[in-house]
Amino acid sequence: MKISAFWVVVVAIFVGGLVLTEVVDNEYYFTALYVILQATIMAIAWNILGGFTGYVNFGSAAFFAVGAYTSIALNKSLGLPLPLLIAAAAIVCGLIGLGVGYLTLRLKGVYFAIATLAMAIVFETLITNWAYVGGARGAYILTPETFLWFKSYIQMVFIVMLMLALTAVAISRMLNSSRIGRGLAAIRDDEVAAECAGVPTLRLKLISTTVMGALMGVAGAPYPFFVTFVDPVSAFNLFIAVNAIAMPMIGGTAHWLGPVIGALLVGTTQEIITVNVSSELNILLVGIMLVLFITLAPQGIVGLWLKYWRRRKK
Template sequence: MPSGSKVLKLAAVALLAVAVLAFPSIAPNPYILSAGVLVVYYAVLATSWNFVGGFTGYISLGHGALAGLGAYSTGILVAKAGLPPFLALAAAGAFVGLLAVPIGLAALRVRGASFVIVSISLVLILLLVFQSWSSVTGGSRGLVVPRPFQLTRPEHHRIFYFLFAGLLALAVLAWWLIDRSRFGLGLKSIREDEDKAEALGTATYAYKLIVFVVSAVFTALAGGLYALWFGDLDPVFQFSILTGSYLVLMALLGGVRQLFGPVVGALIVGIALEFFKVEYGDTPLHLVATGLLLALVVLFMPDGVLPAIADLIKRFGRSDRTSIREVSAAELREQRLQNAGGTK
């Protein structure tokens, strides 16, 4: 028989799945539906980031660049080479995965703040390249990507919502399988103490490189799907450091060591971002609000929302056990009084 905690977890997962699948049917208008597509897109990116951040503890702010590479690779193959959209998407994922090997070989040689700086450098370099290479990328004018489906706007959003949800399910499944594998155990040993793991015989460099490539492929597929959905790519937006910062915030908020932590974080941050943009437009105020949210997470929930909820449940459980001990003590006192009365 499964334990109560396992039943609770399965019920929560089932409830989340039902909510995700039911959302397109209950969305009141196309704008809310498009916002839902963006939130699921962020969930895929945050989960993809968590392959590196959650397993190895390496904080990358450069994953926005990998998403941008996936988006532009897909867009160029469709708009310039004339490939079918989803064949171009698969080719873009494979291309970014191959490109992630030399990037990882260079970036993963350093740790800590140095790795963060290297990841930021990747974003800035690719921004300059894609802005300057206007004959292929469209430069600052952007790149228009033909839509794969000739449908009304609500139906277009609905189809891509489910495509992003399917990709999210694959990413979560891959993370779950790695988490329970010997490979995942090696990755977590790197997170806890990389020097000690290497001294004990773990091929730390190879492990980091493999999981970085896996992360890059999922990130690129998410970026490619975004290109097919949105249909208009801008280098300034695609290669933005803010994107990487949002992913870190989402994963930290939900809990980097939790399977659904990045998904929960993406729901909270994605909805907050859309709300702030509606309320404050394109002013920097939405960035201030996002920064305050990050500060609150670091101050009050450093391990994330899901671990904080688990701690609350455990705390309530401890309080229940305390009340049992108090009742038992009262019963013992009553018994002693009865025994004392009987001896008189």
């Protein structure tokens, strides 16, 4: 029953997105929705390693940039279309996730977080010095001139992102409620005890970093087509990276719904404030929300809701 309800909602949201492209002409709304959806995928990706597995890290967003640059490189060299670029970014970033995971996962806690931060800087340096994709000057992407049946280019990119986001939600939910998900939760709670309960911790952690990397890459692959100009500074943007951490923390990290709720809430608030107040203020807002949630509700919105629900049941 519950499974079918989930898929009904997924399909309904997708159809809702299609209807929106027919009804709304103002391109701003699709730009804003694109940004929110991108943040949603990144929040989900971060949460698979940081939330489900408990390996809090600052480097995940580098995979977003690597995904974007995979897109640029393959578009330039082979002229691949967007769907193939997304698949390629998923594979490249998944493999890098696996490799980096293998190197860093023997570290724990703060040490792991710092190692991932270092890894992000290494990637940024590499790309800044890679002339083929523009180096520090950045790279332009020519957007296609036809955009299927959509009224504008941005509508098409929005629908692509909507599909990716829904896929990411489905993957995250599947992972969360599976045997693997329970293994990951056991690792998060106590890795030694998990291992002694028969959980192959290294293998599961590598699955976790691979899926995280692939999803981050998927979020990044369409990015050059969205902004049409990418340079290392914008792709490795700290704000994007902080959002990917803040959103799951605010939404709740233990449940698959957490990062989704966090991303929708924070992302929407940010857009509203950017437009109506100032774009500087929204950075402050994320900071304040993060501090409030970490001190007052460390389990996030989902955690608060579960607490309330359990109390009511009693």
